[in-house]
Amino acid sequence: MRSHETICPLCLSENCKVEEYHGDYTIYQCNTCKLIFSHPMRSNFDYSNEKTHWRREVFRVADEISKLLTLKEKVKVLEIGAGDLRCISYLKRCFGDKLEAYAYDLFYNHYIIEKANEENIHLLHDLININNEKYDLIFLFHTLEHLENPREFITKIKEQLSDGGALIISVPNPKRITKIIFKKEAWDYPPYHLTRWDENSLNFLAKITGLFPYRILYEDFDFSLHYLVEVDVKYSIYQFLHKLKRIYMEKGINKDSKIIGLKKTNTKKTKKLLGFLVHASCFALASVLTTFFVILGKQKGLSLTLISYKPMQHDKKVIIFDFDGTIIKDDSFSLILNFMSKANFLKKIKLFLWSKMYSYRIIDNTKFKSIATGTILKGLSTDQLRHLCTKIAVDLISRNRINLQVLQDLIEHASSSNNSHIIILSATPVEVVSSIMYEIIKRLYPEFLSVFRDKIKFIGSTFKWNQNNKLEGLLENCYQGKKKDKLIRMGILECHTLYTDSLTDDQSIVEISANVFVVKSDKIYREER
Numbered sequence: 001m002r003s004h005e006t007i008c009p010l011c012l013s014e015n016c017k018v019e020e021y022h023g024d025y026t027i028y029q030c031n032t033c034k035l036i037f038s039h040p041m042r043s044n045f046d047y048s049n050e051k052t053h054w055r056r057e058v059f060r061v062a063d064e065i066s067k068l069l070t071l072k073e074k075v076k077v078l079e080i081g082a083g084d085l086r087c088i089s090y091l092k093r094c095f096g097d098k099l100e101a102y103a104y105d106l107f108y109n110h111y112i113i114e115k116a117n118e119e120n121i122h123l124l125h126d127l128i129n130i131n132n133e134k135y136d137l138i139f140l141f142h143t144l145e146h147l148e149n150p151r152e153f154i155t156k157i158k159e160q161l162s163d164g165g166a167l168i169i170s171v172p173n174p175k176r177i178t179k180i181i182f183k184k185e186a187w188d189y190p191p192y193h194l195t196r197w198d199e200n201s202l203n204f205l206a207k208i209t210g211l212f213p214y215r216i217l218y219e220d221f222d223f224s225l226h227y228l229v230e231v232d233v234k235y236s237i238y239q240f241l242h243k244l245k246r247i248y249m250e251k252g253i254n255k256d257s258k259i260i261g262l263k264k265t266n267t268k269k270t271k272k273l274l275g276f277l278v279h280a281s282c283f284a285l286a287s288v289l290t291t292f293f294v295i296l297g298k299q300k301g302l303s304l305t306l307i308s309y310k311p312m313q314h315d316k317k318v319i320i321f322d323f324d325g326t327i328i329k330d331d332s333f334s335l336i337l338n339f340m341s342k343a344n345f346l347k348k349i350k351l352f353l354w355s356k357m358y359s360y361r362i363i364d365n366t367k368f369k370s371i372a373t374g375t376i377l378k379g380l381s382t383d384q385l386r387h388l389c390t391k392i393a394v395d396l397i398s399r400n401r402i403n404l405q406v407l408q409d410l411i412e413h414a415s416s417s418n419n420s421h422i423i424i425l426s427a428t429p430v431e432v433v434s435s436i437m438y439e440i441i442k443r444l445y446p447e448f449l450s451v452f453r454d455k456i457k458f459i460g461s462t463f464k465w466n467q468n469n470k471l472e473g474l475l476e477n478c479y480q481g482k483k484k485d486k487l488i489r490m491g492i493l494e495c496h497t498l499y500t501d502s503l504t505d506d507q508s509i510v511e512i513s514a515n516v517f518v519v520k521s522d523k524i525y526r527e528e529r
C-alpha cells in the first residue's frame with residue numbers, strides 16, 4: 001500500500017487515502033485536514049506562457065484595503081503571482097497614493113515592466129525579504145495550488161506581514177459548478193495543480209501558520225467565467241471523440257479506408273474551415289451553458305477565498321475602555337447632533353424628523369446614526385468639528401457627566417505600566433472621541449496630556465472627508481460586531497480588561513475579554529464569569 005509512505009504536506013498526518021491515479025502521480029486526500037494533494041508534490045510545469053485571468057476576488061481585497069485605511073494613512077500591498085499585473089493595477093487605480101503597490105511573479109516581459117513603471121508598481125525579483133520589509137496586505141490568487149510546499153511558503157510569507165496585516169488567498173472552489181457538471185477538469189491536475197483546497201484545509205493552513213482565519217468566501221458564478229466553460233466543453237468533446245475513435249479501432253471497422261478517406265479531405269482550407277466551425281460551436285455551446293450556470297451558480301463560482309489576519313505579537317495587556325456611557329455618561333453622538341441642531345434651524349428640523357423616524361422604529365439605531373451624520377454633519381470642516389467637540393467636553397464637565405472613577409483607572413493604567421495597550425473603543429467616530437477626550441484631559445488632568453497622546457489608541461467609526469477637508473458622512477461605521485472586526489485588523493485577538501456600560505452592545509468584545517467591568521452611573525461592577 002503506497003498510502004502508508006505518504007504523509008500530508010499540510011498537517012503531516014499519515015492518515016491519507018488514494019483518490020485516483022493520474023499519469024505518474026497519485027492523488028491523495030488527507031483524512032485529518034481534508035487537503036487533496038499529489039504524490040509526488042513536484043511540478044515541472046513551464047509557467048513562462050501562463051495567462052493571467054481577471055479575478056473578482058480583487059473586490060474583496062479592495063474591501064479589506066479600505067478597512068485598513070480607516071486605521072492608517074497608507075497601506076503597503078504585495079501581490080504574489082501577479083501575472084500581467086491586471087489585479088494589482090486595478091487596486092492602484094482605486095486607491096492612488098494611499099496604496100504602495102508591490103508585485104511578484106516568476107517572469108516579467110517587456111510589456112509588464114513598462115506597465116509597472118507607468119503605474120508606479122514595484123516589481124520584486126525575489127521573495128526573500130532582505131530589508132525586512134513589512135506589508136499591510138499580501139494576496140495570492142490561484143497560486144497556492146501550484147506550490148510544491150504550500151505550508152512552508154505561507155509560513156515565510158507571514159513573516160512579511162505587519163501586525164494586524166491581512167493575507168488573502170484564493171484557490172479553485174471545490175464546489176464550483178463546472179466541476180459538478182464536468183467532474184474532471186484537466187487544469188485541476190498535476191503537474192499544473194498539486195493541491196486542492198476546501199474550507200477545512202484553508203482554515204487549517206491559517207491556524208498552523210499562526211494566522212487568524214477571519215472569513216472564508218465562496219464566489220458566485222458569473223459571465224467572466226465563460227472561458228472556463230469553454231475549456232471544459234472543448235476538453236469533454238475531445239475526450240468523447242477520443243473514446244469514439246478507440247471504439248472504432250477496437251471494433252476494427254474498416255479503419256484503413258476511413259483514415260485514408262479523412263486524409264483526402266484534409267486540405268489546408270478545409271482544415272481551417274473545420275477548425276473555425278469547431279471553435280464557433282464550442283463557443284456557442286459554452287455561451288448557452290454559461291447563462292445557465294449564472295442562474296444556478298450561487299456560491300458555485302471559480303474561487304474560494306480565505307481572508308486571514310496576523311495577530312499582533314506582544315506580551316502586553318490589552319485594556320479597552322468603551323467611551324459612550326462608560327467614560328462619559330452620555331451618548332457623544334447624540335451630543336454632537338444636539339449641538340449641531342442648535343446652530344442651524346434647517347438642520348434642527350431635519351434632525352427632528354429623523355429622530356421621530358428612529359423613535360417610531362421606522363429606522364434602527366445604526367441607520368439613524370449614519371443618516372444623521374450624513375445630513376446633519378455634512379459640510380463641517382475639521383476646525384469646526386474640533387470647536388464643537390470642545391463645546392461638548394466643556395458641557396460634559398459642567399454637568400458632571402464624566403465617570404471620574406473610570407477616567408482615573410484609565411490614567412492609572414496608562415501612566416503606571418509600560419506593559420499595556422490602552423484602547424478607547426466607540427461606535428462614535430474616532431475624530432469626535434479623541435477630540436472630546438483631549439479636551440477633557442486638558443481641563444481635568446493637564447499633567448497627563450503627554451502620556452495621553454503617546455499611549456492611548458482610538459478605534460471607532462470613521463468619517464469620510466472630501467478634498468476640501470469638509471465632512472461628507474460616515475466612511476465606515478463601527479457598531480457592535482464591527483468593533484471586534486476592527487480589533488482583529490489591528491492584530492488584537494484577546495483583551496485583558498474591558499470597561500463597558502453594556503454587555504449586549506459590546507458582546508463581541510466581552511467574548512474575548514478575560515476581565516470585564518460594568519459601569520453603571522458612578523459605580524463599577526466586576527462581571528463574574
Ligand SMILES: [Zn+2]
Nearest residue numbers: 008011030033
Ligand atoms: Zn492533512
